[in-house]
Amino acid sequence: MPPNNTQELGTIGFKSRIPGFGVKEKSSRVWLNGRKQIDGAENVFWRVHDGLYDLTGFIKNHPGGSQWLELTQGTDITEAFEAHHLSEKPEKLLEKFYIKDAITERVSPYTFKRDGFYRTLKKRVGIILKDTPKIPITISKFYADSLLILTFLTSLLACNFGNYFLVGLSGFFLATVIISAHNYFHQADNFRMFYFQLGFQSVKEWRVSHALSHHLFPNTIIDMEMYIFEPLATYFPKNKSFLKRYLPWLVSPLIWCLVFHGSFFLRLREFFKYNKKEFNISYLIPFSLPIFLVTFSNQPVITCFYFWTCIILSGSFIFAIIGINAAHHAPDIFHDGDAARNEKDFGIAQLDAVMDREEILGSHLWTLTTFGQHALHHLFPTIDHGLLKFIYPVFEETMNEFGVGLRLSNSFKLMKGQFRQIAKVEPNLIPPGFDLIKNK
Template identity: 40%
Template sequence: MEEHFIQDGFRKYPALRDHPLKTAAQWKLGRAMDDGCGHLWRVGDHLYDLSLFVQSHPGGREWLEVTRGMDITEAFEYSHLSPHVRTVLEKYYVRPAEGPRNSPYTFEPDGFYMTLKKRVHQHLATKVSREEKDEAHKRITNVQDRLVAIFLFLFMATAWTESYTLAILSGVVLMLIINCSHNFYHKKDNWRMYCWDLGLLSSYEWRITHALSHHGYTNTLWDFELSDFEPFADFRVYPKSFVQRYVIPSILMSSSFLFFFLEAVKRIVTIAIGQQRLRPENMLPLVELLFLWLLGCPFVVSVKLWLVIHAVSSFMFGMVGIIAAHHHPDMYHAGDGAFQYGNDWGLGQLDAVRDRRDVDGILLAELTMYGNHILHHLFPTLDHGILDIIRPIFKETCLDFKLPAEWAQSQSPYNQWDLVVGVIQQLARTQSRSLARSKSD
């Protein structure tokens, strides 16, 4: 099995990838084993000791603490636009790294991504005013804050009326809050990122499994969000059983209401075995339960309403996440053997991400259903409100690199239904794209 996937460009199959306990801590441990950086950090072909920089890191100490001992090349590049950051990095240089990187991605100075990044930085630094940036950011925070206010109102009304209808509505709004807060945990530490923790999830864990793993290595062997479904649902491309291909999709969709609870159980296990510590924000869901009771709702009824709120939110979150933007036979998945446009990291993202024409352009839908997804993947630490400002630069760069019209003209051929069907097709896919094309020719 492992040998089948090495063709995808990784030097070796990721350590601990198939461990039965799928957690952020386990992914970190596997990466440290594979990268072999000890107590240092690797960027490109060099090792750095950032220990003295952790406390003063502008993005917050957490990002560096969780990546010690890892190759952070991808995260370093997509997190920093300004070339000045390299000057800071060089202050902490230790020695050359031993051996080539495990990752298949490249960041050539004249390649697509580095060219795009340089142009975006120049545009934002010289063409976009501070007022324009602040206004773009304010649009996003207004949406998040209003959703939080609506949730609090519905939550209190649920307790006072003991209404399961209001509990269902609270769960839907909670899902919208969680998805909207996705914009904030990609950035430096801020209070809005903890809205993610309202739903039995952990912003700390998802910074690892989503921001570092999924965004750095989308749909590859190192993408935690690909391995997290396995062995029950397998989006990789290789020979699969009938059950994996055709029975699992229906189970996957219908059981999404359990997702939050399973994540909570995994967190309890990792805390119990000492892989991570209990964090204050982990207690927010229990605070919700306590408030239901303190607001006058009988305890047993409070527990039932609390379960309904989180089950509904979990179901909606799971459905939106699965059919959002990554699983369709047209997109690269581990087992396809090669990226369609080469190993440049930005082109790899274009190969594994899609936009949806019926979601983009509607701010609430973009923030809560992962719209404007290509630009978000290319620049995940940029505030979502900035993405439309840099779209002309993206289109210009796509034209210069002679990429397909889908990106050069920002006209996605996909709608939400296409990606719903695509999930089912991808779970059933057993042939790489190149083999499928050769047979059709």
Template identity: 40%
Template structure:
């Protein structure tokens, strides 16, 4: 496993990180980014084109053949199977805190990669992220990465609450209970997001009770948004365009800058319906297979038809429940962590030190009202900074890593701070209106108000 390339050594002989990229960002505009049917499939196909590593997997500056390891991967085969032909450096580093996976890599080494990585991020041994990982290993060994009983109680309790309110809605033919059931369903989905980041488990499929797909989100959220946050490779930025234009593009028109005050009240309730229609189109065109969990919302409708006074009532209550779910899930998701003029978005000046962990800090903010309350953390995407740095660690375990995280921030002169939820709500609209990229790099060298 080659740590350095020969062309990564400057003329003065001083060694630099093998992942160094002299470009100010990615090497080019992502393939398939503007495809009319944005999906996990199109994102992966585009990345295969851009990374150009043939039938292999790239990690740092080595090419590996992980074909024989797909079925053996402890986290589940999707993570390796779906990323064939791409650079998985960020995914490899952020998913494996211990050194075990790194020690296995030489068995699968094929050859050195040609040319620099497409990604601008670095993972220097003396950099912020690698230092943080080394510091938390003793804590990780002591507390583990899996869910505590409190997390299980919250997740299962929300699923039961969803079932009970949907049942009550049918028996009473109550729109109000259908709305409440939709809110519980959205919270169940948000909590299940914690589980689909982990190794395969049945609770991750609670995410599929909505019109969303845990399989697709492992790619569009886990492999795209988490690894390339707020960049042109972030699927969750691209999929919102042109209606929510969060990148500070000078060419944004007035409707894109200020129209969301009005039209988002149409799009937020229907966002999950749009995702369902996209999946149906991909299924009909046979671009993707039908997965059993995709039928869970249909199963909900069938059960509601058996309980409601009529088929029409069941259909109405089911549609209302998912309308409420979409409203809650999408509305909350847009204002919790990533969008504010102070937060890095592609187009802003990048920090000079491209350490992946530092760039994650630039693109994420945590809310003071949420941290410390596991229910709020798990149902409103809380403790988001640590979740981005340690995506495979259960939300219930993140609290144990705060002391080491803050200690590492102090070591690297990073005055980490929280923002208030209202600031993030206002920040969303301010960022949408913003069409002037930040000329100075983000960086925690200055504190945010």
């Protein structure tokens, strides 16, 4: 169930819930259909701020790929438009497709004032990136491709030798190549984004649940990732039974092992119930690894599938333990239900919902493979992970100028904090107010 603290719609300031979401189902289909009902885009247009635009004729020409616009037709894409475009060119191009003003207020409370924190930072980042060397983008591709190769090679060795250390190593490479693909499904369509599907997860589904929901509205009542493990793990501060508060401390490792298999069964359910006509060849990507083992291993088919299953389980565990504990859940981090700032600048709201890991900052490889430099990635999700370190100085400068800061922790503290947040029942009564960059 959605949070039911003293304020029915949470505390950040959303003007409506998404109908059906988090109550009956937690799917991207329900989330998008609900957005169409409340966003004031009249089901056929795309809303940006208070204007309605008809982008139908632009779908196939969209530089980021047609899927982004196909998914979001009939919804308010203000946050996505602002966060995904760094230059002013898209804003000028958008004017050509203007239809009329919206007749309702925006559901989202976030603001994008010209002289506010986010717009100021975005303008400066755009200038910095013009002169930034692009070789880190090539290095990111090299890392992702190398991890893919290592996944297949170690899986073959694990199967041939029946070695469980190699099973764990292959699972590690599988998890990290999938996480590295997260860098690419935020960007324009490209083949590396499909590495993400090696773990039975869907680029299309995650572009909704992660890129359009969680990334733009982190830790709020319309963030799909806040509900993904309910009722087992409830991150909102609200009344919870003893079992809901502390059972996850015991069973989470098991759940983490089953994330990939769970994704498989959820996709099967969604496919057979709603999307039979949408089958495409990318659905077969998860089976490329067992097919590879059957083809090149010297072991029987049943043995190949057994070791593939073991690799999937270990990869799922590593993926989940990294992803769930990456940045967002600890008692000091804002979760809807806690007291919120009066200031609703989009960028500041992102920082309120994030705590970065100090051991990851500055490392290209670890940033790419562990959801690192999380704050900057949330602010500018389409920027390649390899370029984030180049914009860090202007990020610090702008935070200092606006009197906000980035809180730093480490992986172990964030893991403990995640369980403390699940056990938490009382909301924070003091609105977020960052100290300037310091360790926690």
